Amino acid sequence: GAGVSQSPSNKVTEKGKDVELRCDPISGHTALYWYRQSLGQGLEFLIYFQGNSAPDKSGLPSDRFSAERTGGSVSTLTIQRTQQEDSAVYLCASSPTVGQGYGYTFGSGTRLTVV
Amino acid sequence: GENVEQHPSTLSVQEGDSAVIKCTYSDSASNYFPWYKQELGKRPQLIIDIRSNVGEKKDQRIAVTLNKTAKHFSLHITETQPEDSAVYFCAANRGGSYIPTFGRGTSLIVHP
Numbered sequence: 293g294a295g296v297s298q299s300p301s302n303k304v305t306e307k308g309k310d311v312e313l314r315c316d317p318i319s320g321h322t323a324l325y326w327y328r329q330s331l332g333q334g335l336e337f338l339i340y341f342q343g344n345s346a347p348d349k350s351g352l353p354s355d356r357f358s359a360e361r362t363g364g365s366v367s368t369l370t371i372q373r374t375q376q377e378d379s380a381v382y383l384c385a386s387s388p389t390v391g392q393g394y395g396y397t398f399g400s401g402t403r404l405t406v407v
Numbered sequence: 408g409e410n411v412e413q414h415p416s417t418l419s420v421q422e423g424d425s426a427v428i429k430c431t432y433s434d435s436a437s438n439y440f441p442w443y444k445q446e447l448g449k450r451p452q453l454i455i456d457i458r459s460n461v462g463e464k465k466d467q468r469i470a471v472t473l474n475k476t477a478k479h480f481s482l483h484i485t486e487t488q489p490e491d492s493a494v495y496f497c498a499a500n501r502g503g504s505y506i507p508t509f510g511r512g513t514s515l516i517v518h519p
Contacts, residue, residue, distance in 0.1 A: 325506070333511070333512075334496065334509050334510065334511040334512050335451070335496060335509040337506055337508075337509075340506060348506060383450065383451070395441045395453035395456055396441075396443075396451075396453060397453070398443075398450040398451050398452070399450060400449070400450050401450060
């Protein structure tokens, strides 16, 4: 697509429920990244994909968080048994490939609210 | 791992003044330094970047400088306008990693 698309744009869920967040990167971009931004805070790295592989999962906060990418395109971030501290904006970004010297194109994010 | 410090956290200027945001990094192997602008409620957008083989880069009213010896880099905005008001994030690529570490952001407010 023309840009990075994320869905849903807003999600309100009850504590303990599972949620799935979707990211559709720019067509042809092999690198895809997930970040989390809490209110008024910076960008917290979660995970990145090169193709369908996730070489760096070091940022995932707990084993309740997982992500996958299929077909080298769409990625899904899943949060199981959501907690209130999971409330944040989840941003996805893509770049042509993984490598120094490539800036990110971000999606508009999914605002997750856990009540 | 890489540590990126960004200052100030908030910067308030009058329209037409210059604004400078400074970042320091810890990993001497870092060699790519992008800057992102995030307007309220919107996505971060890349506005300028610099590589370690360059000391300065300009794009109209914005410029970035890099001092590799001191391990710091700065964003300079001249002739600020109200539409420059946003949160600005610096980042540095960790040595040996392709994932940049972001600063905590600077909220720039330009008063008309």
